[in-house]
Amino acid sequence: MTKTDLQRNAGLPFDPSLVASIRVNTPATLRRAATLPARRSLKRDWQAAWLARAISVIDLTTLAGDDTEGRVRRLCAKALHPVRADILDAIGLPDLTVGAVCVYHEMVPAAVAALQGRLPVAAVSTGFPAGLSPFHLRLKEIEASVAAGASEIDIVISRRHVLTGNWQALYDEMAQMRAACGAAHVKAILATGELGTLRNVAKASMVCMLAGADFIKTSTGKESVNATLPVSLIMMRAIRDYERLSGFKVGYKPAGGVSKAKDAISYLALVKEELGDRWLRPDLFRFGASSLLGDIERQLEHHVTGRYSVGHRHAVG
Incomplete structure (x- = not known):
């Protein structure tokens, strides 16, 4: 399981004046994001x-309508052994694993049984991906996933609160979801591609x-536009501002659209520059x-052997 020395984000009281004061320089953000891939080339x-x-x-x-327990078990096996053993031995990381496995609520018991506490299980919840089921049912779904063994809950916010500027309603919703998670950490999915503006x-x-999210996450992966570098820059700077304000470190998760090894490096470089090594x-x-893992595995195999393999040799599940 993921070890941490962090104090969990306890949140702060809602401050409408703070929210009203937030500004974004969109042209500067786009310029900054556009320069990153060209400036960060690693060999x-x-x-x-x-x-x-x-x-x-x-x-x-895996968040497909045709998920089965067998598929989830294969995914968990890949999570524990993400790259061929000889390649990991060659780069000196024989025990490397992924960070967690993320599934629908129905698949949480299968994932928990397969991982046996070696990695966290994250469950998408609250009427994922639209987040439009009745609110009391969304809270019950969180509680059910936690009871089934999920230690992380990825919730989706009600986009209408953002689009109508009802920030108090968004704060209240998020605070109740955070409370329903109990000891499980909560990742708030903003669905940034549907929010209109940076x-x-x-x-x-x-x-x-402010309402206590442990992570903020770009997307469900089901929107037409998911994670992008400009959106990531905005969210990382919000995290930086919040740490200055509260003293709490909040995590960041880009989701959807990050499928190539070179893209992963760009995101990691942005994190290092904006938030720091921690x-x-x-x-x-x-x-x-x-699909990101398969491309990274191909790149590591090339690093060790000098040869590229075909993509289908690195299927996830």
């Missing part, structure tokens, strides 16, 4: 080290952290991904 051992770090923070995910992303990030650990950073 040989450095690239391998960063890709190994990327593996260690993956929430290996300013809305910044405000929603701050409100969810955020490059599984208790403060995760990739929500399924």
